[in-house]
Amino acid sequence: MIELDGSQGEGGGQILRTGLALSMVTGQPLRIARIRAKRPKPGLMRQHLACVLAAAEVSGAQMEGAELGAETLCFTPGPVRAGDYRFSIASAGSCLLVLQTVLPALLLANAPSTLRLSGGTHNPMAPPFHFLQRAYAPLVRRMGADLQLTLRRCGFYPAGGGEVEASIHPAAAGLQPFDLLARGAPVAAFAECLSPGLARNIARRELDVMAAAMGWAGDQLRVCEQRQNEGPGNALMATLEYEQVTEVFCSLGERGVSAEEVARRLVVEARGYQASGAAVGAHLADQLALLMGLAVWQSGHGAAFTCSELTEHTRTNCSVIERFLPVRFALELEGSQLVVKAEKVSTT
The missing domain is CATH 3.30.110 (Translation Initiation Factor IF3)
Structure with missing residues (x-):
């Protein structure tokens, strides 16, 4: 045990x-x-x-x-059982944290699975839907498995009511690790705002701050029309797409915080990542660690990625992974880059 x-x-x-x-x-x-x-x-x-x-x-x-x-x-x-599942949180709790819990096992199952999840989709202290869809799922596919995510309805605190569908296809030959040391050339960059149930000028004010700070214009500034079940909400997101990786940053509106402050918080996070030169940001590093650990364990081959910051959250996650798997993580500084390396260790 x-x-x-x-x-x-x-x-x-x-x-x-x-x-x-x-x-x-x-x-x-x-x-x-x-x-x-x-x-x-x-x-x-x-x-x-x-x-x-x-x-x-x-x-x-x-x-x-x-x-x-x-x-x-x-x-x-x-034994893990692939299949069709429905999981619901009868509150605004993040249904994507439920996905995060069961996904590794279903990625290694012997057949595809479908999940229908309901609850919060854009929550504080949880990965938002668009982050998992654009930043995380492509890395799953790069390892040889497949994860397709569909947002049916948005769910914000405190009402919840969001709906997400996930289609999971395990890798036929097991998860394959890879190195993610550089972003590659920039492909696209844009900001988008979800603000159902709120005055339309809130989205415009947030995007105006993004435009001025990031130098974005036109189609780089988007107001999203998404179905929502109940209750107002606000999520401002910045998507930075590169040849090798896509990063998504999110700032959530909250009572008593101005639209301009919501946008300024997002600008700080996005600019910090841009300036770091690393392949992945702090939150994606956290998600990638478990994927990499599983792939290294299955294949026996090592893997590495550069990250803008290694948080206490990620360090703790790595230590838990090491308790279960014969995998060890090491943090090295190569030039100005933080490099996280995962290697399989002998159990004999």
């Missing part, structure tokens, strides 16, 4: 999600204590419990402690 301390490192829900994912992939039972110990409300919140229950359905797991507020969970997985 793998035992994890949920207070280690950044002490949040990622420890739980990565632990569940790798427990399913490897078949190793998991016990996690002090779940989300460093959060204002520790223990399993609604969206975290949804991840646990989804993992149990996909793997036929036996569990102890799968209830709201629980700070200790025992999870014993059975």
